[in-house]
Amino acid sequence: MIGIPNTRKRFKIVHELPKRIRLKSLVLLAPDLDHNYLQASVESLNGVKSVRINGPAFSIAVEYDGTPEVRSAIIETLDDIPQEAFLKDNEREHNVDLIDVGARTAAAAATPFLPLPVQAATSWMLGIPGIVKGLETLFTRGVKIEVLDGTVKALSLLRGDYFTSNSVGALLCLGEYLEDQSEQKSTDLLKTLLKPQVEKIWIEKDGRELEIDFNDLQVGDIVVCGPGELIPIEGTIVEGDGSVNQSSITGESVPIHLQPGDATLSGAVVEEGTLKIRADKVGAETGMARINRYLESSLRSQSKNQIQSAELADKLVPLTFGAGLGIYALTGDLARAASVLTVDYSCAIKLSTPVATRTSMYTASKAGVLLKGGQALDNLAAVDTIVFDKTGTLTKGELKVTDIVPMPLYEEEELLSIAAGAEEHYAHPVARAVVNEAKEQGIQLPEVSGVDFIVAHGVSAYVDGKRVLVGSQHFVEEDEHVDCSYMEKKATQLRNQGKNLLFVAMDEELIGVIAMRDELRPEALEALEAFKDAGIKRIEILTGDHRSTALALAAQLPPVDAVHWELKPEDKANIVKELKEGGAKVAFAGDGVNDTPALVCADVGICMPSGADLARESAQVVMLNEDMLTLVEAHRIALTNRETLSNCLWSAVGINSATLLLAGMGKISTLAAAMTHNLSTVGILGYAAMKTSSANKPQEYAKEIQ
Structure with missing residues (x-):
């Protein structure tokens, strides 16, 4: 990690109301600070209602419930930003607002009516920052979109076509603003899911173990955590030792061994042993550590589709640049070359993937299924075999x-x-x-x-x-x-x-x-039949039950292709491995600690809402309610997302290629080419958001994301 400033006590309160506080710090200007991560960190605190970060003004405004405890938690969180909030080679957002858009649009509209010297001075003043950014990008990152934009502005200015230069600048600014808004809205929708849930915990008091509400925990209480359980507090181990998985906090996948005297992190999971932990921090103070793997995978990690789309987009930028140079070499026409250079494939291709993916994840969550990142969505769409653990999954789990x-x-x-x-x-x-x-x-x-x-x-x-x-x-x-x-x-x-x-x-x-x-879920048969209709080729049931019990259940579910009984955890994982080795794309649905090996082994691990903490941590997909039909809906959303991304890709390639061809033939002006490109990009992003948000309430979600 590089360039990480010391953030301790760097934030200063500049304005405060009973339920709103605004703070400033130069740390917000750090180039490698992930604003999404920091914003979600504060939003995850109990009592916080909304967070807004203004990067250029290096300020953050927080609305909360007005209690002193939450106020202190906000300040503590900001004054102790963890290292994982800083990303190496983090690319900043455009940071364009409506004032920028309005100012550039007004300047472009007024250009024809200004004296020539004023036109020139104004246009060069507005164009130079984009040209400088293009040169900087060329030497640091190669031929990217910023190089194309800077070259278009430079060619227009050199030709004395000030109206075109300013108009293109205004269109680019508007396009950046709309792109940012689309992506930010999809990100904001996901962040609404990050609030920690109230939970019950076990404490030891007067030699007895008692179950209490998490909110009733006091500093100094002894919390008891067994295998498969989430550690809910930051504290110190006073008795016991065991293996603890801290990957949701530190990103380190290898479990560590903890013993008396060692500190614990809230959000870690006990894999082996039983720990008695003295609570050192409780309530909102543990909010930062409780930002789990879902935050990281949802807002940071990229799916294979997103990586491939970005790679394709990056490869097409030099193609556009080369086409522009080739047109100029053949025709000597700067205007025609500038028109070609306004055509950029990367915006629509790069941005449609995160917008569609995040909107799909939000839509799935509203339908009752939590997807941990874009790769989970991709994997769910590719599944052709589903393996179900019996108890608590196909059955009610209410024995x-x-x-x-x-x-x-x-x-x-x-x-x-x-x-x-x-x-x-x-x-x-x-x-x-x-x-x-x-x-x-x-x-x-x-x-x-x-x-x-x-x-x-x-x-x-x-x-x-x-x-x-x-x-x-x-x-x-x-x-x-x-x-x-x-x-x-x-x-x-x-x-x-x-x-x-x-x-x-x-x-x-x-x-x-x-x-x-244990009774079969009433919707189980309907759900399995729906999976078959959706293209799932094979459905199997795994259980630790006796043969006769397993066969009695399977007889009630005709879509099931196979049932396995009297299984150990490693047996379940081995069956999943065998299916994968046979070429199947396997999803495994379970809910217990004993299901964890199979959940990890499967292409997609699915955990039921009442599942053990270790199972929830291990799974890529977590159901939020007990209705199995919601899982069918999530699978449909994943398939829709895959189809949408394919349509966005080919639409972007088709429209931009046609525009490139017309620009190269001199059939459209630089301004018309820029307008076509930006409008098509915004249209494709709108389609991506609309299509993937239409699972339950199409009009409502489409309005939210637009």
């Missing part, structure tokens, strides 16, 4: 306990109490079903310690000093060597009824079995 079968010497209530106590901290549909049943029966849960989640198998915990195991038969019988033969006949009967089984053991002896049933 209901149907049978409680204790071993002799144990009562149903005792068995349920022990199982629910061990499962209470586990964010999984099976665990929720057991805990909810205990609460409905008014059963007091025992105090539990030493909870350990064995991914895809079950839970190990200590209840009243005795080790309790709760999980699948495979986990209890084969992994932990507990004899389950006594329950074999009853277990077979329950499975044949399509029920899921949970085996409970204590001190290495089976104490009972709990059966539950």
Whole structure:
């Protein structure tokens, strides 16, 4: 990272109202500062309503709820801008406003009525900055759009055609303004999704673990975070050690090992181990660290389509420049050469991709699906195979306990109490079903310690000093060597009824079995049929359930091509890999920590709204509500985006090529060529925004983005 200034305490308050504050700092002039990132950082704070950065005036205005806590958080965030807010080789926006457009338009309109010396002086004064910028670009970045613009102005000025020079300058300024507005509007739409959600967290108090609302957390509280959970605060580890993934904060993909005394970052995810963390910062103070990978991938990263479009656009600029020089060499006509040079392919091609992509992502979010960046959108459009985890994805994930079968010497209530106590901290549909049943029966849960989640198998915990195991038969019988033969006949009967089984053991002896049933989502069949109609070639189901339970479900879903049962996490990932090796473009939909390997392995990982934090972090696509038809809609939006980008590309190439040809033949003037180019660019951007924002409420979203 280069050129990163020391921003500590550099912002000065220049104006303040009860709910609005404006600050200034020269750091806003830093060439490598990413204004989008800084703006989103402040907007992500709870209580902040809007943020506006004025780069040339090096000021930032923030509207908020007026509370002292939020005011302090805003100032703290600005005075401690992190390194990731600074980008190497960051290209600045045009920074054109309506005043610039109006002034240049007025100057162009008045040019014919001014005395010749005044025309010349005014035109050269307006044209020199563009010419200088073109020369600077030529020597630093090569032949880019700025070189074309500067050359057109220079040729017009040298010919004494001051009206054309000023008119072209006004058109370019208007085009830049409209392009900036289109792209900024699509970016602003995405930023509305960055507000952190209120969440529940576990704290340790007086030797007990309690679940509280995140907003009730106090400095000094001890927060307990287990595997797969998001660390919600910035603090210090006081007990436990484990592996933590901080990629959403630092960008470093390799998990780090943390132990007592180490500091934690809010937004990181615990992959292994259980950590007890003393809260050093709470509430809005952790807002900066809570800007997760979604911000980076949405506003920064480029999809392959965007990169390819930019590369194509850059290759076409020298072609236009060479054509202009060739026309002049053949005809000696500066006017005709200038007309050719006004034609630039890059604006429409480069800008239509981010506008369409960001608008599509926003439209998908309004439909109920969050896409983490343009590449997720591209990948979703390319998918031809979808693999679903069963529980919580195709099914409601709202398991209901149907049978409680204790071993002799144990009562149903005792068995349920022990199982629910061990499962209470586990964010999984099976665990929720057991805990909810205990609460409905008014059963007091025992105090539990030493909870350990064995991914895809079950839970190990200590209840009243005795080790309790709760999980699948495979986990209890084969992994932990507990004899389950006594329950074999009853277990077979329950499975044949399509029920899921949970085996409970204590001190290495089976104490009972709990059966539950999960209903198919009512829209599941319709969604799978819609995917088939949309061109999805293959649909498969993966589950850790017993064979009979899995087949009972698959029988209700005719579009399913294959079902796999009794799977471990690595088995799910291996099936996804095999499909990919066979040439398929695979999407995997799941919701648990045990689904993470498959989510990472798939071309597109899709996480359900109730998914574990680690699953949400690993997925490229996160559903915002439980309706599977929203995923069908997101797939349609992705296909529409791909079609729109193709249409934008060929429209830009076709219109600009025709304009180039007419200009080269001398059929249109420099002014007409510039007007055609700029109007076509704005039209293509409008089409990109309109087409990709029409998923749910076409007119409403089209107005928002225009």
